[in-house]
Every structure is written in C-alpha cells, then in structure tokens.
Amino acid sequence: MIVSPASTKATDLEQTRAAASVASSMRRRADTFLIVAALITFLCDIGTKEWVLHHLPGPLARHDLWQDHLALVIAKNFVGSWGMTRSMSDGPRRWFFLAASLSATAVIVAWNRRLPTRHWALRWALPIVLGGVIGNEVDRLHRGYVLDFIQLRVALVSGDRVWSTCNVADIAIRIGVLLAGIDLLLTVLQQRTRAAT
Numbered sequence: 001m002i003v004s005p006a007s008t009k010a011t012d013l014e015q016t017r018a019a020a021s022v023a024s025s026m027r028r029r030a031d032t033f034l035i036v037a038a039l040i041t042f043l044c045d046i047g048t049k050e051w052v053l054h055h056l057p058g059p060l061a062r063h064d065l066w067q068d069h070l071a072l073v074i075a076k077n078f079v080g081s082w083g084m085t086r087s088m089s090d091g092p093r094r095w096f097f098l099a100a101s102l103s104a105t106a107v108i109v110a111w112n113r114r115l116p117t118r119h120w121a122l123r124w125a126l127p128i129v130l131g132g133v134i135g136n137e138v139d140r141l142h143r144g145y146v147l148d149f150i151q152l153r154v155a156l157v158s159g160d161r162v163w164s165t166c167n168v169a170d171i172a173i174r175i176g177v178l179l180a181g182i183d184l185l186l187t188v189l190q191q192r193t194r195a196a197t
Contacts, residue, residue, distance in 0.1 A: 027113055034112045034127045041131025045168040052149040075148040075165045101137040121183035129176030135169035
C-alpha cells in the first residue's frame with residue numbers, strides 16, 4: 001500500500017490537534033483544581049477568623065483546648081511572620097505585603113499551568129499556599145492586620161513558652177511548603193534512580 005504525502009500530513013495534523021486538545025483539557029483541570037482548592041482554603045481561613053471574633057469574648061480572652069499546649073486567643077499581627085517588617089511603618093508595610101501576595105499569586109498560577117501531572121505533592125501544595133496567601137492578604141486589607149488565633153505552646157525546662165500564634169492560612173502555607181519539600185525530595189530520588197539504571 002502506498003501512502004501519499006498528503007495523507008501523512010493530514011494524519012500528523014490530526015495527531016497534533018489531538019495532543020493539543022489533551023494538553024488544553026489537562027490545563028483546564030489543573031486550573032479548576034487550583035481555584036477550587038485555593039477557594040476552600042481561603043473560606044476555611046476567613047470563616048474560622050470570623051468565628052473566633054464572634055465567639056471569644058475579647059482580645060484578652062483565652063480558651064484552652066489542650067491545657068498548656070493549645071489555646072484559642074485573639075492576636076493582631078501587624079508585622080508578618082517572625083516580625084519581619086517590624087521596622088517598617090504601616091503604609092510601606094501594606095504595600096510590601098500586597099506586592100508580595102500579588103507576586104506569589106502570579107508565580108503559583110504560572111507554575112501550576114506548567115506542572116507535570118507526576119508532581120502530586122506540588123499539585124496539592126500550590127492551591128493551599130495560594131488560599132493561605134489570599135486569606136491573609138484579604139485580612140490585612142480589610143482589618144489592617146492579620147488575625148491570628150491558634151496559640152501553640154511548648155513546655156521547656158526553663159518554663160512554658162509560646163511557640164507560635166497563627167491562623168488557618170498560616171497552617172495552610174506551612175503544609176504547602178512541606179508538600180513542596182516532599183515533591184523536591186521525590187524528584188531528586190527519581191532522578192538518582194534513573195541515573196543509577
């Protein structure tokens with residue numbers, strides 16, 4: 001059987017279109033997952049903050065969930081994690097956090113669109129980090145600070161110490177960073193396995 005060059009070109013064109021259609025479908029699914037998971041994280045963050053504001057009696061209130069280890073408190077965080085913008089005045093601080101949040105959002109969306117499907121840990125990490133970033137930034141824009149309310153305490157020989165006061169967005173960001181680390185570790189292990197064979 002003789003195959004004409006025109007039929008070969010038509011077959012190649014059909015295969016190219018099919019591959020483009022599959023790639024487009026995968027991007028849409030990845031985008032949908034990013035939006036839905038980020039939205040769930042964001043709503044959990046905002047919802048828990050509103051619940052705490054309406055159910056704890058005031059800024060000095062403390063509700064122990066696990067004696068000496070875990071409590072609900074109301075803490076207004078104006079300076080970010082570990083006081084990293086403590087030396088900045090309010091105006092520049094707000095612009096700094098807004099720019100950082102917008103940059104993180106752009107990077108996450110772009111990264112998500114290019115991410116191969118085998119990176120399952122990173123596929124989960126990106127939307128929960130995005131939801132956390134947006135949750136804290138909305139809080140900062142709405143209130144002028146981020147509401148932290150989960151206080152973790154660590155018992156030390158020298159006495160009780162507050163280890164962290166955070167919120168659902170902070171926890172989501174930390175889990176996302178952990179998942180990104182797992183993804184990196186898995187990628188390195190796969191590359192070493194391939195190199196060894």
